[in-house]
Amino acid sequence: MSLFISTAHAAGEAAQQPSMMANLLMIAVFVAIFYFLIWRPQSKRAKEHRSLVESLGVGSEVVFAGGLMGKIVKIEGDFAVVELSRGVEVKIQRASVISVLPEGTLNNL
Numbered sequence: 001m002s003l004f005i006s007t008a009h010a011a012g013e014a015a016q017q018p019s020m021m022a023n024l025l026m027i028a029v030f031v032a033i034f035y036f037l038i039w040r041p042q043s044k045r046a047k048e049h050r051s052l053v054e055s056l057g058v059g060s061e062v063v064f065a066g067g068l069m070g071k072i073v074k075i076e077g078d079f080a081v082v083e084l085s086r087g088v089e090v091k092i093q094r095a096s097v098i099s100v101l102p103e104g105t106l107n108n109l
Contacts, residue, residue, distance in 0.1 A: 053094050053097060056075065056100070057072065057075070058073065058074065059103075060100055061100065061101040061102075061105050062082065062097045063101060064096045065097075068082075068084060069084075069106060070082035070106070073089060078093060079093055080093075080094050080097075
């Protein structure tokens with residue numbers, strides 16, 4: 001038993017803990033990485049999409065999230081009526097539009 005006690009007393013000092021300043025610096029670095037790599041680009045894309053949705057008007061040729069393409073016939077608040085082909089109209093949410101095509105694109109397909 002005394003063999004174990006002497007070994008415990010012979011152990012060296014424990015390593016020092018990093019200072020509080022080093023911990024705060026590490027947290028600040030992680031927050032900066034999160035901000036510049038994730039949050040800022042996402043908010044920029046959201047802002048561009050919001051301006052795209054607000055710029056939609058009657059006659060715009062659009063592609064929506066499902067991959068369908070059509071021409072906007074009527075806008076009703078947050079919804080738009082889109083003509084996919086002659087006589088085929090669907091009502092979509094304006095937020096589902098992912099891009100606006102140049103005029104005449106649907107006629108050339």
